[in-house]
Amino acid sequence: MNDTSISQSSVVEGFRALHASGCFVLPNPWDVGSAMYLEHLGFKALATTSAGFAFSRGLPDSPVAVPRGMVLAHVSEIVEATSLPVNADFQNGYADEPEGVASNVALCIATGVAGLSIEDATGNSAAPLYDFGLAVERIKAARAAIDASEIPVVLTARCEAWLVGQPDPARVVLERLVAFAEAGADCLYAPGVRQADEIAAIVKAVSPKPVNVLVSRFNSDLTVSQLSDLGVRRISVGSALSCVAWGAFMNAARSIAETGSFDTLANAAAFDEINVLFQKRG
Secondary structure: OOHHHHHHHHHHHHHHHHHHOOOEEEOOOOOHHHHHHHHHOOOOOEEOOHHHHHHHOOOOOOOOOOOHHHHHHHHHHHHHHOOOOEEEEOOOOOOOOHHHHHHHHHHHHOOOOOEEEEEOEOOOOOOOEOOHHHHHHHHHHHHHHHHHOOOOOEEEEEOOOOOOOOOOHHHHHHHHHHHHHHOOOOEEEOOOOOOHHHHHHHHHHHOOOOEEEEOOOOOOOOOHHHHHHOOOOEEEOOOHHHHHHHHHHHHHHHHHHHHOOOHHHHHOOOHHHHHHHHHHHO
């Protein structure tokens, strides 16, 4: 095992330890600067955001629009920018069939990540989720690829039933996340869940494996304390931080364009604060 592998193994060990007890926030940077600032604030781990990255490139959030090579380069860039464990938002694994998922997971591990997530959304509106059996086989393939590597990264399996508007999403999520856990996922995740009783049901169904909950503008009334009390181990924010940044930019730019006023620039972050943070990379 080379020095890079040893270093990555150490980071993976720390990332796994975060999932073992308590509850931690896994914020999502969309570029090097945002990753560095989140580390500066004291967060213990980071996760990429496919949407945040896509928007930074002027692209929609889609594995078709943002191809595998571009994503792998971005993940590598984030890993290199921080000493923290990084979880890769790896969408559908950039393949439909289990064999392709396994090959691509191996490529993702090689970027230096401490974890990665695989979702069951197809991107096809006519059949938005992979058939149950195929979805499970895809997680098994990801698990096998990790086991075959020398780096036991954390595998998160996602069920997108709420996000794609699946009928009776709570039932679909419970069925699939339990199966994903049995297929070898280390952490389970159903983005879009909002209700406390539904979150508690997920935690109970897959216990003792940890659960990730996404907090966005649709459930921003939730707190770390509340989610911890429900048994949630990991909280991520997906594209929310990037959308907050976009919101501030759009409002300021729109104000200048429509009113000729520059009043919104008074809300800008201090130049010196940002500049000093990044001096170590200069």
